[in-house]
Amino acid sequence: MDEGENTSKADESVDDSDISGDQPGTDDTDATGADLDAPPSVDSPPQSAEPDPATGASTDPDHVSTDVDDVSTDVDDVSTDIDDVSTDIDVGSGGRDRSSTDVDFDGVVLDDDDENQGLFDDLLSGEPIFENKEVLRPSYTPHELPHRNDQINRMATILVSALRGETPSNILIYGKTGTGKTASAKFVSQELESTSQKYDVPCEVEYINCEVTDTQYRVLAQLANTFIEENQAVIDDRLDRCRELRSTAVDDSTVLADTEFASLDELDARIEELEADADEMEEVPMTGWPTDRVYSTFFEAVDYHERVVVIMLDEIDKLVEKSGDDTLYNLSRMNSELNRSRISIMGISNDLKFTDFLDPRVKSSLGEEEIVFPPYDANQLRDILQHRADIAFKQDALTDDVIPLCAAFAAQEHGDARRALDLLRTAGELAERSQAEIVAEKHVRQAQDKIELDRVVEVVRTLPTQSKIVLFAVILLEKNGVHNINTGEVFNIYKRLCEEIDADVLTQRRVTDLISELDMLGIVNAVVVSKGRYGRTKEMGLSVPVEETEAVLLSDSRLGDIENAQPFVQARFDN
Numbered sequence: 354m355d356e357g358e359n360t361s362k363a364d365e366s367v368d369d370s371d372i373s374g375d376q377p378g379t380d381d382t383d384a385t386g387a388d389l390d391a392p393p394s395v396d397s398p399p400q401s402a403e404p405d406p407a408t409g410a411s412t413d414p415d416h417v418s419t420d421v422d423d424v425s426t427d428v429d430d431v432s433t434d435i436d437d438v439s440t441d442i443d444v445g446s447g448g449r450d451r452s453s454t455d456v457d458f459d460g461v462v463l464d465d466d467d468e469n470q471g472l473f474d475d476l477l478s479g480e481p482i483f484e485n486k487e488v489l490r491p492s493y494t495p496h497e498l499p500h501r502n503d504q505i506n507r508m509a510t511i512l513v514s515a516l517r518g519e520t521p522s523n524i525l526i527y528g529k530t531g532t533g534k535t536a537s538a539k540f541v542s543q544e545l546e547s548t549s550q551k552y553d554v555p556c557e558v559e560y561i562n563c564e565v566t567d568t569q570y571r572v573l574a575q576l577a578n579t580f581i582e583e584n585q586a587v588i589d590d591r592l593d594r595c596r597e598l599r600s601t602a603v604d605d606s607t608v609l610a611d612t613e614f615a616s617l618d619e620l621d622a623r624i625e626e627l628e629a630d631a632d633e634m635e636e637v638p639m640t641g642w643p644t645d646r647v648y649s650t651f652f653e654a655v656d657y658h659e660r661v662v663v664i665m666l667d668e669i670d671k672l673v674e675k676s677g678d679d680t681l682y683n684l685s686r687m688n689s690e691l692n693r694s695r696i697s698i699m700g701i702s703n704d705l706k707f708t709d710f711l712d713p714r715v716k717s718s719l720g721e722e723e724i725v726f727p728p729y730d731a732n733q734l735r736d737i738l739q740h741r742a743d744i745a746f747k748q749d750a751l752t753d754d755v756i757p758l759c760a761a762f763a764a765q766e767h768g769d770a771r772r773a774l775d776l777l778r779t780a781g782e783l784a785e786r787s788q789a790e791i792v793a794e795k796h797v798r799q800a801q802d803k804i805e806l807d808r809v810v811e812v813v814r815t816l817p818t819q820s821k822i823v824l825f826a827v828i829l830l831e832k833n834g835v836h837n838i839n840t841g842e843v844f845n846i847y848k849r850l851c852e853e854i855d856a857d858v859l860t861q862r863r864v865t866d867l868i869s870e871l872d873m874l875g876i877v878n879a880v881v882v883s884k885g886r887y888g889r890t891k892e893m894g895l896s897v898p899v900e901e902t903e904a905v906l907l908s909d910s911r912l913g914d915i916e917n918a919q920p921f922v923q924a925r926f927d928n
Contacts, residue, residue, distance in 0.1 A: 479785075479788045480747075480790065481747065481785065482746060482747060482750045482781055482784055482785045482789075482790075482791070482792060483745060483746060483747070483750075483781055483785070484744065484745060484746055484747050485744055485745055486745060486778060486781070488741050488744045488745045489741055489745050489774045489775075489777060489778035489781075490774075490778070491535075491771055491774075491775075494536060494539045494540055494543065495536065495540070495740070495741070496540075497740065498533060498536060498537055498540055499733065499736045499737050499740055500533075500729065500733045500736065500737070501533045501537050501726070504526075504533075504537055504724055504726055505537050505540065505541055507724055508524065508526075508537070508538065508541045508724065509541055509544070509545075511524055511722050512524075512541065512545055512663065512697075515545065515549075515554075515556045515661040515663065515695075515697065516545070516548060516549060516552065516554050516556060517554075518554065518659075518661065518695075519661075519695070520661065520688055520695040520696070520697055521661070521663065521697040522697070522721040522722045523685065523697055523698045523699070523700075523718065523719050523720070523721045523722065524697075524698070524699045524700070524721070524722045524723075524724060525669075525700045525702070525708070525719060525720045525722070525723045525724070526538060526699065526700065526701045526702070526723075526724050526725075526726065527702055527703075527704075527705050527723065527724070527725045527726065528703070528725060528726030528727070528728075529703060529726075529728055529767050529768075529769070530703055530767075530769055530771060531729075531763075531766075531767075531768070531769030531770045531771035531772055531773075532726040532727065532728055532729065532768065532769075532770065533726055533729075533770060534701050534726050535667055535701055537726070538665060538667075538699060538701060539560070539665075542558035542560070542663065542665060545558060545663070546558060554661075555658070555659055555660035555661065556660065556661045556662075556663075557660060557661075557662055557663070558662075558663045558664075558665055559576060559579055559662060559663070559664050559665065560665045560667065561575060561576070561664065561665065561666055561667065562667050562668060563666050563667060563668045563669055563670075563671045563672035564667075564668040564671045566672075567671055567672055567675040567676065568672075568675060568676045569644060569676050569679050569680040569683075570640070570642075570644055570647055571639065572666075572672065572680050573637075573644070573647045573648055573651045573680070574637040574638070574639055574642075574647055574651075576651050576654075576655070576664065577636075577637045577647065577650045577651035577654050577655075578636050578637055580651070580654035580655050580657070581634050581635075581636055581637075581650075581654045584630075584634060584654060584657045584658070585631065585634050587657075587658060588627050588630055588631045588634070589631075591627055592624065592627050592628070592631070595620060595623055595624050595627065596624065598612065598614075598620065599617070599620050599621070599624065602617055602620065603617070630657075634654075635650070637650055637651075648683060652687070652690070652691075655687075655691070655694050655696065656691050656692055656693050656694050657693070657694075658693055658694070659693045659694060660693075660694050660695075661694070661695045661696075661697070662694060662695070662696050662697070663696075663697045663698075663699055664684065664696060664697070664698050664699070665699045665701070666698065666699070666700045666701065667701045668701065668702065668703070669681075669700035669701060669702050669707070670702040670703065670704040670707035673707055673710065673711065674707075678710075678711045678712050678715045681698070681700075681711070681715050681719055682712060682714070682715050684696060684698055685698060685715060685718040685719055686718075698719060700719065708720060727768075728767050728768030728769075729763075729764070729768035729769075729770055730764060730768060731760045731761055731764040732760075733768070734759075734760035734763050734764055734768065734770060734773045735756055735757060735760040737770050737773065737774075738756045738759055738760055738773055738774070738777055739756055741774060741777070742756060742777065745777075745778075745781070746781065746792070749791070750781075750791055750792060751791065751792045752791060752792065752793045752794065754793075754794050755777070755780065755792050755793065755794065755796075755797055756777070758794055758797045758798075759773050759776045759777045759780070759797055760773055762776055762797070762801055763776060772804075775804060776797065776800050776801060776804060777797075777800075779800035779803060779804060780792050780796040780797045780799070780800040781796070782800075783796045783799050783800055783803070784796040806897075806898065806901060809875075809876065809897045809898075809901070809902065810901060810902075810905050812874055812876065813876065813897070813902055813905045813906065814905050814908075814909075818856065818909070818911055818912070819856070819857075819859060819867060820867050820870065820871065821906050821909060821912055822847055822850050822851060822854075822856060822912070823843065823847055823864055823867045823868060823871065824871060824876060824877070824902070824906065825850060825903070825906050825912070826843045826844075826846035826847040826850060827843055827871075827877060827893065827895060828895065828899055828902060828903050828906070829846055830842055830843065830846060831894065831895055831899060832899060836894070837882075837892045837894070838892060838893050838894065839882075839890045839891065839892050839893075840861070840864070840865050840868065840890050840891045841861075841890065843864065843868065843893075844861045844864050847864055854911065854912065856911075865891065868891060868893060869891075872893070875896055875897075876895070876896060876897050876902075877893045877894065877895055877896055878893060878894055878895075878896045879891045879892070879893035880892055880893070
C-alpha cells in the first residue's frame with residue numbers, strides 16, 4: 354500500500370469522528386487555536402523542510418513535534434477512533450505512538466534497541482562456544498577413528514572382495530557400548546561405497562537399526578522398499594536413454610549399429626519391458642502383507658540387477674531376541690538362489706553370547722568372521738575427545754582440565770567413548786546456557802550429575818512392576834524418616850502397596866533378591882548386617898534423588914494408584 358493511500362484513509366477516519374462528535378469549526382482546535390477540521394497540516398509540510406527520502410515525512414524536528422502535539426490534542430478533545438488517529442500520526446508526521454506495534458505499513462520492522470528485544474535476542478547476543486556441535490553426537494561418522502585401525506583394516510580386508518564382484522564373508526562385530534563398533538563399521542561402509550563408485554563397481558551397504566526395526570517383516574519391508582526405490586531410478590534412467598535413442602533411430606536407423614539393439618522392433622520391445630517393470634514395482638506397506646509375500650518382493654527387488662549388497666544389522670541381538678533367527682536364516686541362505694546379486698551380512702552386537710541361542714546352521718554361516726572391539730582406556734578416550742573437540746568447539750573454548758576429566762569419568766564406565774562425547778557436549782551446552790565464555794571443570798561435573806540423573810530415570814522407568822513396588826516401599830520409608838532401612842520393613846510396606854493396587858505379593862526371599870538387583874543397578878545401597886542371634890538382614894538407603902525417582906514411578910499407569918496409598922502407609926508410622 355502506498356503512503357499516500359494510508360494518509361488518505363487516516364484523514365477520512367478523523368473527519369468521520371468529527372461528524373459523529375461535533376460540527377466542523379466549533380471546538381476542534383489545537384493549543385494555538387488552529388482549526389483541526391481544516392485540511393491537516395501534517396500532510397503538507399512547510400516548503401523549507403526537506404522530506405525524508407524513505408517515508409516522505411518531514412525531517413524538521415520542530416515541525417514533527419508540533420504535528421504530534423496537534424493530533425494528540427485532537428485525540429484528547431474529540432471522541433474519535435484511537436486506532437485511526439494513531440495511523441494518522443504514523444503516516445502523516447513520521448512520528449510514532451510508542452504504545453503501538455513497531456511496524457510501518459510497508460512491512461518494515463522499526464528497530465527499538467530495548468523495547469523490541471525478543472525471547473531469544475539475549476541468548477543470541479553472546480559469543481557461541483561451539484563451532485560444530487554435531488561432531489559430538491553418536492550419529493556423526495568421523496573421518497578418522499583413533500585406536501581402531503586394526504579393526505578397521507580387518508573389516509576392509511574382508512569386504513574388499515565385494516569390489517571384485519565376489520561375495521564377502523559374513524562378519525559379526527562384538528563389543529560393549531561406546532567402543533566404536535558402529536562408527537567403525539559405518540566408516541568402512543562409506544569407504545567401500547566411495548571406492549565402488551570410483552571404479553564403477555555396483556556395491557552398496559544398507560544400514561538397519563534392529564533396536565527400532567526389530568521384526569522380520571519390518572527388516573524385509575525396509576530393505577525391499579530401499580531396493581524398489583533404487584530400481585525405479587534405474588528404470589527411469591534406462592527408459593530415458595531408450596526413448597532418446599528411438600527418437601533418433603526413427604530418422605536414422607544406423608545409430609543402432611553400435612548398440613545392443615539390432616532393429617527398431619527390439620528397441621521398442623525393450624521399452625515395453627522397462628515400462629512393465631516400472632508398473633510392477635510396488636512398495637511394501639509396513640504392515641498387512643503375509644511375510645512370505647514380503648520376502649518374495651524383497652528377493653525380486655534385490656535381484657533386479659547385478660550388485661553386491663552388504664546388509665549392516667546394528668543391535669542384531671535385539672532382532673534375535675524379539676523375532677528369533679528366522680530373518681538371519683533367510684538372509685544367510687539367499688545367495689544360493691540369487692541370480693544377479695550377492696548379499697553379505699554384517700552384524701553388530703553388545704552381547705558376546707547372543708549366538709548361543711541361534712540355530713547351529715545360522716550360527717555357522719553368520720559367524721564366518723568375528724571382530725572384537727575392546728573398551729577404551731583413559732588415554733585413548735582423551736585422544737578421541739581431543740580429536741573431536743578441535744572440530745566441535747571454538748578455539749580456546751575449553752580449559753585444560755576439561756578433556757582429562759571427561760575421559761576419567763567415561764573410563765569408569767567401561768571405557769565408553771559415547772559417554773565421554775556426551776559428557777563433553779553436555780558440559781559445553783551447560784556453559785553456553787549460563788553464558789560462560791569457556792567450558793570449565795565445574796561444567797563437566799554439572800554435566801556428569803545431569804547425565805547420571807537421566808540414566809537413573811531411564812533405569813527406573815524400565816524396571817519390572819514388582820521391582821518398582823519394592824523401590825517405592827524404600828522411598829516411603831525414607832521419606833518418613835526411617836534410617837538404616839531393613840528388609841523386613843521394606844517387605845511390610847511392599848505387601849500393603851501390593852494390596853492397594855491388587856498386585857501379586859511375592860515372598861520375602863524374592864523381595865530380598867529384588868533389593869539385590871536394585872543394589873546392582875546403583876539405585877539403592879544395600880549392605881548385609883549381622884543382628885546376632887536374630888540372624889542377618891540387609892540395611893539399605895536410596896542412592897538416587899527421591900523426588901525424581903518417585904515421579905518416574907508414579908508415571909507408570911499400573912502404579913498410578915499407589916499415590917492414594919500414601920496416607921494409608923503414613924498412618925502406620927503415626928500409630
